[in-house]
Amino acid sequence: MNKDLILLGHGSGGKLSHQLLDDLIIPTLSGTPATGQNDAAVVTHNGQRLAFTTDSYVVDPIFFSGGNIGDLAINGTVNDLAMMGARPLYISVGLILEEGFSRTALAEILGSMRRAADQAQVRIVTGDTKVVARGSADKIFINTSGIGVLEHNLEISGSKAKPGDRILINGTIGDHGIAVLARREGLELDIDLRSDCAPLNGLVEELIAEGELIHVLRDPTRGGVATTMKEIAIQSQVGITLTESALPLKGAVKGACAILGLDPLYVANEGKLLAFVAPQAAERVLERMRRHPLGKEAAIIGEVTASGPGRVQMETEVGGMRSVEMLAGEQLPRIC
Amino acid sequence: MCLGVPMRVVSIIGDDAVAEIDGVKREASLMLLGEEVRMGDFVIVHAGFAISKLDEEEAQETLRLMREVFTAEDMQ
Amino acid sequence: MNYMDEFRDRRVVLGLAERIRKMAAGRSEPMTFMEVCGTHTMAIYQYGIRSLLPREVRLISGPGCPVCVTPNGYMDKTVAYSRLPGTIIATFGDMVRVPGSSSSLMEERAKGADVRIVYSPLAAVDLAAVNPGKRVIFLGVGFETTAPTIAGSILAAHARGIENYFVLAAHKTIPIPMQVLSADPELRIDGYICPAHVSAIIGANAYRSLASEQHVPCVVTGFEPADIMQGVEMLVRQMVEGRSEVEIEYSRVVKWEGNRKAQEVLAEVFTPYDAEWRGIGVIPGSGLEINAKYAAFDAEKMIPVNVEELREHKGCMCGEILKGKVTPFECPLFAVDCTPESPVGACMVSSEGTCAAAYKYGR
Numbered sequence: 047m048n049k050d051l052i053l054l055g056h057g058s059g060g061k062l063s064h065q066l067l068d069d070l071i072i073p074t075l076s077g078t079p080a081t082g083q084n085d086a087a088v089v090t091h092n093g094q095r096l097a098f099t100t101d102s103y104v105v106d107p108i109f110f111s112g113g114n115i116g117d118l119a120i121n122g123t124v125n126d127l128a129m130m131g132a133r134p135l136y137i138s139v140g141l142i143l144e145e146g147f148s149r150t151a152l153a154e155i156l157g158s159m160r161r162a163a164d165q166a167q168v169r170i171v172t173g174d175t176k177v178v179a180r181g182s183a184d185k186i187f188i189n190t191s192g193i194g195v196l197e198h199n200l201e202i203s204g205s206k207a208k209p210g211d212r213i214l215i216n217g218t219i220g221d222h223g224i225a226v227l228a229r230r231e232g233l234e235l236d237i238d239l240r241s242d243c244a245p246l247n248g249l250v251e252e253l254i255a256e257g258e259l260i261h262v263l264r265d266p267t268r269g270g271v272a273t274t275m276k277e278i279a280i281q282s283q284v285g286i287t288l289t290e291s292a293l294p295l296k297g298a299v300k301g302a303c304a305i306l307g308l309d310p311l312y313v314a315n316e317g318k319l320l321a322f323v324a325p326q327a328a329e330r331v332l333e334r335m336r337r338h339p340l341g342k343e344a345a346i347i348g349e350v351t352a353s354g355p356g357r358v359q360m361e362t363e364v365g366g367m368r369s370v371e372m373l374a375g376e377q378l379p380r381i382c
Numbered sequence: 383m384c385l386g387v388p389m390r391v392v393s394i395i396g397d398d399a400v401a402e403i404d405g406v407k408r409e410a411s412l413m414l415l416g417e418e419v420r421m422g423d424f425v426i427v428h429a430g431f432a433i434s435k436l437d438e439e440e441a442q443e444t445l446r447l448m449r450e451v452f453t454a455e456d457m458q
Numbered sequence: 459m460n461y462m463d464e465f466r467d468r469r470v471v472l473g474l475a476e477r478i479r480k481m482a483a484g485r486s487e488p489m490t491f492m493e494v495c496g497t498h499t500m501a502i503y504q505y506g507i508r509s510l511l512p513r514e515v516r517l518i519s520g521p522g523c524p525v526c527v528t529p530n531g532y533m534d535k536t537v538a539y540s541r542l543p544g545t546i547i548a549t550f551g552d553m554v555r556v557p558g559s560s561s562s563l564m565e566e567r568a569k570g571a572d573v574r575i576v577y578s579p580l581a582a583v584d585l586a587a588v589n590p591g592k593r594v595i596f597l598g599v600g601f602e603t604t605a606p607t608i609a610g611s612i613l614a615a616h617a618r619g620i621e622n623y624f625v626l627a628a629h630k631t632i633p634i635p636m637q638v639l640s641a642d643p644e645l646r647i648d649g650y651i652c653p654a655h656v657s658a659i660i661g662a663n664a665y666r667s668l669a670s671e672q673h674v675p676c677v678v679t680g681f682e683p684a685d686i687m688q689g690v691e692m693l694v695r696q697m698v699e700g701r702s703e704v705e706i707e708y709s710r711v712v713k714w715e716g717n718r719k720a721q722e723v724l725a726e727v728f729t730p731y732d733a734e735w736r737g738i739g740v741i742p743g744s745g746l747e748i749n750a751k752y753a754a755f756d757a758e759k760m761i762p763v764n765v766e767e768l769r770e771h772k773g774c775m776c777g778e779i780l781k782g783k784v785t786p787f788e789c790p791l792f793a794v795d796c797t798p799e800s801p802v803g804a805c806m807v808s809s810e811g812t813c814a815a816a817y818k819y820g821r
Contacts, residue, residue, distance in 0.1 A: 366506020
């Protein structure tokens, strides 16, 4: 196999992505060890802890049911900051536009970004715009970076999961990925489903009122819930057991996955977070989530165990046990 | 190479049908089925074709037999 | 009632597992049942079926992955086609990562080849219609469930007068290889979990000679977990009662005579030929090729191309795995040198590959 090629799988958030980061990108760019990759960096300046993150958005199609690339660009970065327990404050926006892109489409995307920023209570304070020749970019790419403040002393990180922790999710899985995929050429599913794209910082504020009982927060975006679980299991060196029958799942996502042969555990989400919570607080946190508009279908979907560090397994809906691995490359539709 | 999903037929025009499962609709060709297909029938859809009808009575009978397992057995 | 969820009933699955446990208890030698369909391979792993069965019942995977049983030459030809200018390769997602001698479609796409994933071969016909200046080559791989749909797409292209749609066909049939495996003295197969949707097409009668000549129980089984458990229960019962018959578990879909119309469509477009199976060799009459009447749609006949020299990967045990002689865990390369990100053989990256399933769900 040609090892010099960068493949689509390297950007899909799964095993290949991790390999590229661990083998090349992180060692070259920074001195810090490869383990312990959280959604945002937490740095301390003059005693004030800040969270800093960046993300690029290249989704295709750029308009999908329930949103567009602009919504993702703001909410995704807001969420990365929120997952560290930070209050998101300021966002930068870098636009790369393909020659020939529609100004009307751009206006709509920018309008969405403004609305998303207002809803998340962040300000867009700086940005940059470039135009490249036709064919050098796919319509529009957006990079957003974000700064937030940590106004508490909590250490919320992927390395903080503890045996006994219950794992909570605020709603149904796979909505975003299926909403986007269903419309792709060649698949042609007629489905009434919206992306779940949403800012989670308001919900996070509710949760961190529980203080040190919240150990990990992470949003399962590319690679799905399965990949995120595996990442945390490895970072924290704990085992995780999931309960398939507890996973909230919309009928439409289930049906689309059945037709295309996809596993909803590996499908991207854009308005969901996983919270690892000390057992004594789990029910209380669940109630808090369910009272919030973005958590009405929240559920406890698993727990952390001491055995098998780095291993994730799932009790299937029929009572069997199977292992859960990280997504290898992209998840592709299959007919077998 | 055998993934096939039971879907309910919601519209038929000639050999082309639209079928749905859990609210997800997709086109399915009926050209591989020799028997008559009516609205509301269930078919197994594979790679965009209906490859078989689903016999609902037979399905109910299978379920009935399967469920005997926990009416008769002592479940731990 | 959607006829899917009802067959995922935990109480049924656990109840049947208990019945199996009772029937099989105390046997000195385990019963070994083979499934020969990649969809069964995946479903068994996905639901964790093996964890529910007693140690007296062993499930092994056979040559159920049509991509995996096709030697490297097919993927090499696909790669060669993808490099031709003005060519669109249309394929099911299943094939995209499968390695040939030196490359895969995924890598060729990264280098600029036009590779499109479709859910149905009819979408590939549409692609040909909207791209009149290009050739669309559809990768026709699969058993008897898929072959009629490919045949259907050729008939549709023919009816629409589309001349730039081609199929690179490598279809295989499943009952004959099952005979070959059962006749292999090194293999001990006590019963077959027969494929669900292949059987919907060919009919359960297709396994009668296998059952009677090889004295082996054959149960046509659906893909839902309750179906699989029920199928295993019926196989165990046959063994306990000393029978070797064909039974249909998946009676809501499979008939004894199968789908006559689909069989006619198959016969209209394809003829059997002697196909080569990785690990097994050439099996007479086990492949389907496009016949002379539809030669205009046959990529092999219509589009000449230079294909690189065939290289099978040293150490790859796909062949033995496909016969059920070796499990993925027994292959020294499994999860070490051969992973989904860096595969040595098709079994690790075909979506229905035995090793892919074991890697993703069975560790």
